[in-house]
Amino acid sequence: MILSAALGGCLTTSPLLPDERVDLEGRLLQVDGTAAADLPVQLRAHGQNLTARSNAAGNYRFELKGSETQVLGVAVELMLSAGRAPAPRLRQGVKALKTETSLPAMRFWDGLSAPAADTELSGDRNIFSWQPPPAPVRHYQFNLLDSEGDSVWHSQTLLPNFELPLAVMDPQRNYSWEVVAVFSDYEATSGRRPLRSGEPKLRPLPVRAIRSSEPAREYPSFHDGRYQFLIGDRLDYSSKSSIELEIELTRPGLVRGLHWAGSGFEAEVEIRAQRNAEPIARHSLQSQAIFEWAPVNTDRLWLRLKTPKDGFSDVTEIRVLG
Template sequence: MRSLPLFLLFSLMFSGCGILLQSPLGDKQEIQLTGKLSDEEGTPFQGKVTLQTSRQTYTEKTNPQGIFAISLLGFESKGLLNQAEKIKVQAQAENGSSVQQNIRLLSPETELSPMRFWNALSGPPDQARLKSAPQFSWKAAHETPDSYGVELSRDGYGVIWSQTTSTLQSQVVPQNLLENQASYHWSISANYPDYQARSSVRHFKTEKIVDVIPIFLAQSGGKNWPQFHDGLYEYQLSEAFELKSNQAIELLLDLSKSHTVGAVVIASSGFSATAQISITDSAESPASTAEISAKLSGYQALELPANSHGRYIHLRFIGNAGFLNLHEIRVLAPQ
């Protein structure tokens, strides 16, 4: 059987998977990209627009009508194997709100869909100090979007919670995801078919919001670890926990005495696993079925059944893929 040339094989493989879209543009062919921006009131936006490729970033100003034009060469719109890569066009207003549109350039002259800013946040106010979980609310965008996206980040960590909704119904953050005396920031995006309008960022700080049960000792593979908190031991943990697909590791948390436990919060990155949790008064691995089994990825609060009580929490991770860091484990009393 005659084999295909290597370059053709790769082209067919990637095209069949929908990963690569071949560019029809010549490397030295000049491309002009134009678009129009409006502020929140619908008047022409006056400010800078950036176009970002994997090779370079361009900046242009809008004219009095809110129109901009950016020129580049064909090779700057391409990636490997002559693929037409996604190019990001964005602008930011003085109040911190922004608009963004991603596009693949397939023509020498391309006009973007018009974009309009939006920044109608309601509550909580910026720099609020909260004693309970926040309830994020906002006002309707000028034109009804396909959806609104709510995103909450913990300062110094990254996104810990996000939600997508097609309504204006306010979104309440699960209280167990929050820490006492911690700083957070949040924003909301209005998502349209061709672009995204994102609000400015608001900040808040929590006061005493949850009851944390101290971890006296953490043990795995016969080795003791200090308390898990805020990624302090993530480098040692990356060496200790090399979780492979369909293999398991076990972690024992000693709370020093019996407690009623409401939830276990696990912050992780770079891996996917199934977590099984049991709570007992014995340090021996339980033979019975775990009290809770859940898919684990990112930042999650795993709620335990009512009246879960004991001194030892047995965590068993079954790998779906190898992981890098286990940043934090917190044990919480029932709310």
């Protein structure tokens, strides 16, 4: 959840009594800054979903009990949202510490610039750009989604643009993209814009299996270069150790790169075409990355990973590119 970094904090004791009435009020604004009237606003509080509607001035109000704003006397973050994908949408988190709380106004934003809707991407690397919102942002998050609306790629950036390699997509498939503008007190997500992938220079190579040195086990095979198995916390290890992954190709071929996708980790990686040979590439690996190098004819790769912190998790996809 993006808001957790911006709005999260230490545990806060609630000063509210369980039966005390608590009023939350806020305001919605359209993209142009005018009132967003007659729109539903959802509030998730204490496991229940509540709905209010904005009035002609864009204002909305929720009436809660103190018990709905806390757990065991600790104030919990209440999540408000407006709008629904694929349209622009808003999200805001708040801890109710007073009987009356006025929230900062949330303004819709939909500033995607290029590429245009339904563009077929042709270059090996493509620039996605957007117009910054009127208010200062902390950062943006670029999201690429498949035809089912599932995330394929997400990256945080401070700039109003992002360069994405075509190799992270399957050729001739439908995708969409969106951008989240994260402000100090809420986030605004643009509408989703459809696009289609063209033919990349680098294509996924079929992979037979992946093996890990720690723990000693063989993971399910890749399917046409796409890793369909969530490793999860099975690769947890201390910062003083490293893990080696062996990736076996279905057949020998010219290997030119690697696409890595996941979350919740960072590591230094050395890539070898032979187990004890000199690395053909070294990279700083974060949640999602793509690496390229001079072509190497091989039937397998060895990846030696070392993390500067404990924990290594959620590897959702590895593609060997040729």
